[in-house]
Amino acid sequence: NAGVTQTPKFQVLKTGQSMTLQCAQDMNHEYMxxxxxxxxxxxxxxxxxxxxxxxDQGEVPNGYNVSRSTTEDFPLRLLSAAxxxxxxxxxxxxxxxxxxxxxxxxxxxxV
Amino acid sequence: xxxxxxxxxxxxxxEGEFITINCSYSVGISALHWLQQHPGGGIxxxxxxxxxxxxxxxLIATINIQEKHSSLHITAxxxxxxxxxxxxxxxxxxxxxxxxGKGTKLSVKP
Numbered sequence: 469n470a471g472v473t474q475t476p477k478f479q480v481l482k483t484g485q486s487m488t489l490q491c492a493q494d495m496n497h498e499y500m501x502x503x504x505x506x507x508x509x510x511x512x513x514x515x516x517x518x519x520x521x522x523x524d525q526g527e528v529p530n531g532y533n534v535s536r537s538t539t540e541d542f543p544l545r546l547l548s549a550a551x552x553x554x555x556x557x558x559x560x561x562x563x564x565x566x567x568x569x570x571x572x573x574x575x576x577x578x579v
Numbered sequence: 580x581x582x583x584x585x586x587x588x589x590x591x592x593x594e595g596e597f598i599t600i601n602c603s604y605s606v607g608i609s610a611l612h613w614l615q616q617h618p619g620g621g622i623x624x625x626x627x628x629x630x631x632x633x634x635x636x637x638l639i640a641t642i643n644i645q646e647k648h649s650s651l652h653i654t655a656x657x658x659x660x661x662x663x664x665x666x667x668x669x670x671x672x673x674x675x676x677x678x679x680g681k682g683t684k685l686s687v688k689p
Contacts, residue, residue: 501677510681511665526676558622567612567624568677 470495474559474571481549481578489544489574491559497569499562500542504528504555505573511558517542549578583668585680592687598653600683602666611649613640614665616682622665625651656687 475490493500501516503526513526517536531553533545542561546553559571583604592598604611613625626633626640628649633640637660639652653660666680 503677508681511667511679513677516676527678556620560622567627568614569624570614570622573620573622 472559472561472569472571474557474574476574477572478575479577481546481576483549483551483578485549487546487549489546489557489559489576491542491544491571492540493542493561493569494540495561495563495569496539497561497563498539499564500536501526501560501562501568502532502534502542502544503558503560504553505558506555514544514557546576551578554578583666583678583680585664585666585683587683588681590683590685592656592685594657594687594689596656596687598656598660598685598687600651600664600666600685602649602651602680604647604649604666604668604678606647607670608668609671610669611642612667612669612677613649613651614667616663616665618662625664653685658687658689661686 472493498519502514503511505511512528514528514532515526515534517523520536520539523534523536536542554577557574560568562568586601611628615623615625628640628642637654642649663682663684665682667677670676670678
């Protein structure tokens, strides 16, 4: 099925651990992005990419790393997890003149 | 600072009512998006606007560039419309930063 696939759906990490959230899309969209959603804060952009090999920071990039080696994949890496990174993470992609397609989200808890 | 503000924060309506959700934004957006987040957490894109008005079924979205204001209307509301509706603006070009409003939680009672 066409769309954005995020894995895992749930994850519990210990403080200091690292992990990668996976995001893949099969719609050949140029633009991909990562967001976090926190109660009372709404959605906030972490990092985005306008094509393979091109990434840029959003509103809250600290503690996260991204790369875009292919059009399809845009993984988000947490380098050293902190409790402040407990959140729900969404990946999204977009073709230039169209709206966003969101993944189903990853609920991350850092203890 | 680029901002997107929504009102109201919470909205309760009776089935069949006409609903309006408002969104105001600061200068410089290239596109305005309306999103719907279901109670289960999934997010769906409803509209992308840069001018004028768009309609899809019972949903209508309008944007007034001069007043920096957009509205989302739901006609003949139904309990299945209960969700959080989020307004978001693209700053720094159409592929640039997306800044979100905090959402409007809509509950439609039968």
